[in-house]
Amino acid sequence: MTQSLKYRLKFYFNFVQIFCELFRQVLYDWGRFRKFSSYAISIFYLQSNGRVQTSYQLLALIQADAHKIEKALAITNPRPGFGVAVVKRLIANVLEYYQRFAFNSRLEIAYAVLQKYEEFNSLHNSLDQELEDSINNLEKEIIELKNLKTQAAGIIEFTKQEYLDKTKIDLEEFFMNRYSMRQFSDQKVDLKDLQKAIYLASKTPSVCNRQCYHAFVANGKEKASSVLTYQLGNRGFGDQVDSVITVTADLSCFFSSSERNQAWIDGGLYAMSLIYALHSLGIASCPLNWSVNPKRDLALKDASGIPHSHSIIMMIACGHIKDEFTVAKSKRKPMEELCTIMDKPLPKCSL
Numbered sequence: 001m002t003q004s005l006k007y008r009l010k011f012y013f014n015f016v017q018i019f020c021e022l023f024r025q026v027l028y029d030w031g032r033f034r035k036f037s038s039y040a041i042s043i044f045y046l047q048s049n050g051r052v053q054t055s056y057q058l059l060a061l062i063q064a065d066a067h068k069i070e071k072a073l074a075i076t077n078p079r080p081g082f083g084v085a086v087v088k089r090l091i092a093n094v095l096e097y098y099q100r101f102a103f104n105s106r107l108e109i110a111y112a113v114l115q116k117y118e119e120f121n122s123l124h125n126s127l128d129q130e131l132e133d134s135i136n137n138l139e140k141e142i143i144e145l146k147n148l149k150t151q152a153a154g155i156i157e158f159t160k161q162e163y164l165d166k167t168k169i170d171l172e173e174f175f176m177n178r179y180s181m182r183q184f185s186d187q188k189v190d191l192k193d194l195q196k197a198i199y200l201a202s203k204t205p206s207v208c209n210r211q212c213y214h215a216f217v218a219n220g221k222e223k224a225s226s227v228l229t230y231q232l233g234n235r236g237f238g239d240q241v242d243s244v245i246t247v248t249a250d251l252s253c254f255f256s257s258s259e260r261n262q263a264w265i266d267g268g269l270y271a272m273s274l275i276y277a278l279h280s281l282g283i284a285s286c287p288l289n290w291s292v293n294p295k296r297d298l299a300l301k302d303a304s305g306i307p308h309s310h311s312i313i314m315m316i317a318c319g320h321i322k323d324e325f326t327v328a329k330s331k332r333k334p335m336e337e338l339c340t341i342m343d344k345p346l347p348k349c350s351l
């Protein structure tokens, strides 16, 4: 066999191997979304009626509907009597949740939203009697809601000045001086600081406020380095890392096939907030990729107890800053490569 034929055969063999690997990984993603999301519930108009399998899936339906009503109340002129079907479905899903899985704080949010809905429609004489009875009945069915004067939902009134007053901080200095850190001091990171960062990052927007994200914290060098043995991009600095936060997003939060990529978006946004929150607390960090094959993904989940319904978004290596250190410059693209300005309006969407 000639050298060039050998080379060509090797090339095609590698190509087929890479193609099959891609296919296998796409199947892995597809299978996970199919198994852990409740995508089929859309056939039943998002009403569970005992169909969804896990408490997380049902909570996602409840959160999404509560949010639909809450945001409709926050527009300039809400339409009196809006959303009857959504309200009915929300009540049914809330009752089902309580009967199947007991109380959860998200039920309080849903109930608070329903109370605001009731208030708004009573004011406009647009409250359906049957609906009013069903909302009031929730207090009888769910004892934890009894006499609860909840402030867990609704709208917040602002003046422009009040809103703007809270934005007067110099973010340019803050943003432009964050670097991915690959050198850390020996000082231990306090778990309380990590929790503070997690709390701050929880203000990250997420689809329907479903908050699919979660942080798995390995605080302290011993635990951190054990987690890092699963990650492939920390060579040369992993031993200096004090803590590792593994950011995940739970696929149980999603109930439509068009949301198949939403976990990556919500989880990615959350991870960025977390990095900035850590930066604001003086904790240096380095995002670490989780671009791995299914075998490695499963290995980490099995070893760490991260539920299989969670997609791992990335890890964040954390540590304190050394007195003197270096970082990679990682220069950004110029403005003309960063954005494209639309020069005319689009034709109206006809889909």
Ligand SMILES: Cc1cc2nc3c(=O)[nH]c(=O)nc-3n(C[C@H](O)[C@H](O)[C@H](O)COP(=O)(O)O)c2cc1C
Binding pocket: 178, 179, 180, 181, 182, 232, 233, 234, 286, 287, 288, 289, 290, 314, 328, 329, 330
């Ligand atoms: C999702 C993600 C994964 C990353 N993975 C790694 C990694 O495995 N190892 C590493 O050293 N840096 C990693 N980085 C850091 C990037 O190299 C770094 O963010 C980029 O070069 C920009 O530099 P800066 O963060 O200092 O501004 C990752 C960043 C992101 C956003």
